[in-house]
Amino acid sequence: MNEGLENILSRNSPRELSEPIPSSEEMELVYKAALRAPDHAWQRPSRFIEITGRGLEKLSKIFKKFAEENVEDLSEEALKKYEAAPFRAPMIIALVTEIKEHPKVPEIEQMFSTAAAAENILLALNSLGYAGVWRTGKFALEDKISEYLDLSSNQKVIGYLYVGTPSGKQKKIPEMNPKDFVTKWE
């Protein structure tokens, strides 16, 4: 099997993510990979917020404020969980789609492009010996979160990639049989 396919087949979301994080030079390559995602009519809809160090504390405060102001029946325990969420990895990349009005490219296609970019990021990280976990939860796919992150209303948060070096017990990658998922018309 070639290296490209090996990289795709070995990608997984580790249970734990630790330091080190990718260097700036490595992240430059990761973002170049992200920006090779398919993009209908070259709308260039994807934006990324790279959050590390004190940025994670800032994100934690934002998640806390957002939860306090928007989550119904919020328990003390849930609030603590939301506040702690950003510290599950040493780097987070917020995935943002900047929606532009276009006669042929609806909003959902622009978000699909950012989703494809996200997978390219995960694959690029895997190829460099790092990993990411894609998460959504209460703070994504929710219009109100944009203003908490200082984004404009046409910039939608489609998810977060928690990034770092895989640590802890390695996950077993499940064996999938394509026959269970593929129908052939011949």
Ligand SMILES: Cc1cc2nc3c(=O)[nH]c(=O)nc-3n(C[C@H](O)[C@H](O)[C@H](O)COP(=O)(O)O)c2cc1C
């Ligand atoms: C759009 C999207 C949103 C996700 N949101 C979450 C999430 O909020 N929490 C979570 O634990 N996993 C979430 N996942 C799943 C993980 O990223 C991961 O794919 C899953 O745990 C399977 O592990 P694997 O990637 O090793 O196969 C999400 C995946 C996708 C594609």
